[in-house]
Amino acid sequence: MGSLTYDRVVVEFEDRMLAHLQLVIVQKLRHGESFLLSWRDTTVIGDGRSSAWLNPAIPLYFKFAGDHAPTINPNWVAQLSRSANSSQGLVVTAEESAAVDATHTPKIEPAIGIRAAAQTRATKASVSER
Template sequence: MGTLTYDSTAIAFDDRLLLHLQIVIVNKLRRRESFAMSWRDAAETGDGRSAIWIDPSIPLFFKYDGSRVPTINREWLALLAESAGSSTGLIVCAEDGSPERAARFFDHERSHRGRTPAPY
């Protein structure tokens, strides 16, 4: 299970899915294109959907748990790239086109809001 960290938000995806997302996202950002990305939430965070606006000026980090590079499915890449170029933005989906859930979703900023800072 890998993690895509975008600004203060970390989203966990299967390594193979994450690699396909990385290729699509990097291709869009190389062209300095901003776009939306949405996914189904992990079961433990509810049955909703989440979305972020991906912009070239915001830090982005891909972390893979496995050491092997997964195989690439060009048809899946084309499906993801097509959605990234549409008005709906990049919709995270499985290889068969069905909605794909994030394994985890964690927003560092939201999780620390309202807490009293620890004394130094």
């Protein structure tokens, strides 16, 4: 499981999904474009939806758990790119949605977890003090 850290918020995704999101997000930010990133939350954190406004001026950190890059599905990247360029912004959707006809609504995939980075650092600090 990997994570995306943005402005003190850490969102966890499976490495494969995160690799595809990274391609699309970096492409948008390299062009100086701000946009909305949205995902579904897991039941562990409330089973709602979350969004973050991504801006090129704010540092973004991708952390992958695995030691190798997954194979990239160009259809999934294309679908995520279309979403990122839409008025609703980049909506995290399942890979299977890339194969579905464009007339169907893609399945919105949940993040595995979300937390504030400041809380994570505080927790690690208190553990290391013991």
